[in-house]
Amino acid sequence: MSDQTYLTKFSGDKKAWPVYITLGNLPSGRRNSPTSMAVLLLALLPIPPKLSKSSKADQHQRQINADTLRDVFELIFPPLQDPAHDGIPIDSADRKVRMCFPILAAWIADHMENVALHGIKSNVCPRCEVPAVELGTNMKVYPFRDYAIYHHYDYQNWI
Amino acid sequence: MPNEGHLRLDSDYESDPDPTGHPYSAFDDISHESDRERLNETASPLPSKPMLYEGASESIGDVKGFEQEPSNLCQHPWSPCSSAHGFKLASWFIEGKVPKSRINEYFSSGLGNASSAGYSSMHTLENLLQALDPHSAYLQWNEGQLDDGKRTLPFFYRNIRDCVRYLLRQIAYRDDFVYRPRWKYDPNGQRIYAEMHTADWWWDPQVLPHNPFLSKQSLTETRRDFRQVRRLFRS
Numbered sequence: 001m002s003d004q005t006y007l008t009k010f011s012g013d014k015k016a017w018p019v020y021i022t023l024g025n026l027p028s029g030r031r032n033s034p035t036s037m038a039v040l041l042l043a044l045l046p047i048p049p050k051l052s053k054s055s056k057a058d059q060h061q062r063q064i065n066a067d068t069l070r071d072v073f074e075l076i077f078p079p080l081q082d083p084a085h086d087g088i089p090i091d092s093a094d095r096k097v098r099m100c101f102p103i104l105a106a107w108i109a110d111h112m113e114n115v116a117l118h119g120i121k122s123n124v125c126p127r128c129e130v131p132a133v134e135l136g137t138n139m140k141v142y143p144f145r146d147y148a149i150y151h152h153y154d155y156q157n158w159i
Numbered sequence: 160m161p162n163e164g165h166l167r168l169d170s171d172y173e174s175d176p177d178p179t180g181h182p183y184s185a186f187d188d189i190s191h192e193s194d195r196e197r198l199n200e201t202a203s204p205l206p207s208k209p210m211l212y213e214g215a216s217e218s219i220g221d222v223k224g225f226e227q228e229p230s231n232l233c234q235h236p237w238s239p240c241s242s243a244h245g246f247k248l249a250s251w252f253i254e255g256k257v258p259k260s261r262i263n264e265y266f267s268s269g270l271g272n273a274s275s276a277g278y279s280s281m282h283t284l285e286n287l288l289q290a291l292d293p294h295s296a297y298l299q300w301n302e303g304q305l306d307d308g309k310r311t312l313p314f315f316y317r318n319i320r321d322c323v324r325y326l327l328r329q330i331a332y333r334d335d336f337v338y339r340p341r342w343k344y345d346p347n348g349q350r351i352y353a354e355m356h357t358a359d360w361w362w363d364p365q366v367l368p369h370n371p372f373l374s375k376q377s378l379t380e381t382r383r384d385f386r387q388v389r390r391l392f393r394s
Contacts, residue, residue: 021319021322021323022326023323023326023327024355024356024361025327025336025337025338025356026332026335026336026337027335027337027354028353028354028355030332030335036331036332038326038332040298040317040322040325040326041317042316042317042319042322043314043315043316043317044314044315044316045314046305046312046313046314047312048307048312049310061307061308061309064307064308065307068305068306068307069305071305072303072305072314072316075303075316076316076319077319079318079319079320079321080319080320080323083320088320089219089220090323090324090327091222091324091327091328092218092222092327092328092336092338093327093328093329093330093331093332093333093336094333094336095221095222096218096220096221096222097218097219097220097221097222098216098217098218098219098338099219100323100327102320102323105355105360
């Protein structure tokens with residue numbers, strides 16, 4: 001789970017962007033209890049500077065920031081890629097070693113953070129390809145977004 | 160899923176004693192809750208029974224060096240502090256959120272006995288606290304630099320695999336961990352989806368090294384096989 005949070009008020013607008021991690025092996029009551037401390041701080045992401053909406057150069061810079069943020073995640077998450085497929089022996093709390101397959105199962109984020117993480121427009125659904133004008137109508141079922149294909153198209157256009 | 164077999168202190172530190180009066184009874188119970196489930200559950204397809212996937216959560220060995228942990232705790236129950244007084248005083252400082260400057264004043268003004276506490280300032284106390292967590296080596300920070308073309312922004316991250324190792328080793332969660340998915344039903348036979356391990360998602364990508372149904376396959380093929388197994392269970 002992650003979200004941007006303000007560190008200062010009226011004095012520089014300093015912000016932090018923490019990313020936390022926890023385990024799905026714990027029951028939700030234990031996992032979500034603050035006193036059990038089952039949530040670890042995984043990363044403090046870089047905060048891009050404020051940019052105006054009007055300037056075209058700033059819009060270009062905003063796109064560059066979104067791309068570089070993806071590079072940060074490509075640095076943080078690769079340690080899980082191979083164990084998710086092949087497994088890795090991990091010591092458990094009951095002093096047994098188990099073959100574990102750590103998979104990133106869920107990411108809790110608000111809508112604006114989904115916009116920043118997925119590089120989408122702020123008025124579209126991050127989950128499916130419903131047009132912005134049909135949001136909330138629930139008239140038709142649209143396919144889920146496949147961000148891997150988007151990334152492939154983007155790469156094809158880029159080269 | 161608390162284990163009702165024995166009462167445990169809700170503690171985050173391994174060195175905390177057990178309120179039952181047997182300070183290291185947590186190490187005496189070898190069998191895990193999931194082991195008992197396997198004995199109690201049968202292969203009966205009755206929907207009122209919780210259903211488990213056989214072979215999941217099997218251990219492949221014992222953790223090396225775990226025998227030393229209880230013996231070390233027996234010899235040095237207040238480790239890394241030298242005495243019970245030092246441990247309780249440090250706990251009182253931290254839980255009371257006493258400022259560092261006031262802790263230094265406490266010792267410099269002569270109120271505290273540094274020889275019995277085992278530390279004489281906030282600096283020496285912090286050194287002890289770093290040794291308190293035996294698995295703190297998993298939580299090292301790395302620093303990266305992000306260049307967006309105009310400026311360089313720093314960011315900090317931990318190894319995500321080590322974070323998983325750290326959480327899975329915490330004895331405080333020993334009786335809460337769930338190592339395999341299961342299907343739960345209420346008395347009316349209705350499926351319960353309250354937890355992550357009782358929903359379908361975990362059942363789908365579950366990959367088992369010793370599964371009698373599966374050989375070494377890719378994750379995609381494994382998921383397809385698990386869907387077939389699930390259909391068999393449902394039918």
